[in-house]
Amino acid sequence: MRKEICLSGSGGQGLILAGIILAEAAGIYDGFEIAQTQSYGPEARGGASRSEVIISNEKIDYPKIGKSDILLALTQKACDKYVNSLKEEGVLLVDSTNVFNIPPFPGKIYQYPITKDAIDVLGNQLVTNIISLGIIVQLTDIVSKDAIKKALQNRIPERIRDINKKALEHGFQIGKNLMNTSRV
């Protein structure tokens, strides 16, 4: 078993933290081997940002990034740039707050206005990353809910823990609603 998850969007959307939380859920609490990576250059300032998590049941000697099994795209630019790095049978989750044109893709596509919900339902755009994690976990079972909850608890400062817990639960609920509405 080896799964690769790519979380993409723009700088400031908390995708590195989301990658760390997902990796710790898998590695520390669910008992897998993980590698978590971000790579970028000077063009990253204000531009596309991505964070990758590789989850495996074998030791990952080096984290060579291959094709992703799951891609989160929070912006149009990220969606356009990274959709080709998704396996044909992969899962694409796009934030329809910002992504209006979904490139042709043969796998499963889920779309939901994640950022809009972060603002309208949770009152804070900054939890878009955690809502996204909740949706991904619900849709793909890539880590257990128990593990992602523990990893969130461990990584988020107490001051902002409550809203992030609510964001995760909200993501689970969105995922449940989406499960029967995927555009194939």
Next chain:
Amino acid sequence: MRKEICLSGSGGQGLILAGIILAEAAGIYDGFEIAQTQSYGPEARGGASRSEVIISNEKIDYPKIGKSDILLALTQKACDKYVNSLKEEGVLLVDSTNVFNIPPFPGKIYQYPITKDAIDVLGNQLVTNIISLGIIVQLTDIVSKDAIKKALQNRIPERIRDINKKALEHGFQIGKNLMNTSRV
């Protein structure tokens, strides 16, 4: 040019954050291409933790980890485990608060009670990671001081920014003092 820096210690010492700050200093503010990675398995709970930063002037297609140019070891366990992944001509920085036996190593060795200073001088053990970054930048010029200051400013929440800025400056000063006292 391709440099690899390995920051090692135990979980909870803030090494992932330190890796992110160093990577953003190099990638966003100093204009290099970077990859920043952490990989571990279930044994990581309470055990050895490491975070790697690769800095290059060419695009890093995949972040294969090679031998490090610089190794920070905050614990004895991390020092024992990772010293062999350091290039012979590399730089080893150990926290002598916790590391008492330095394995045989032909390159440059610097030792300083970093955690002790975090507690005694800054009043908070949690800034050990940032003092360490200051020492590394002063000793190796791996990124510019301006870049590491900007990256710190960008990544550390306002509430704890002052103490972290002081920790970085304290690290620079320790680095200056160490520069003529390396044990070769």
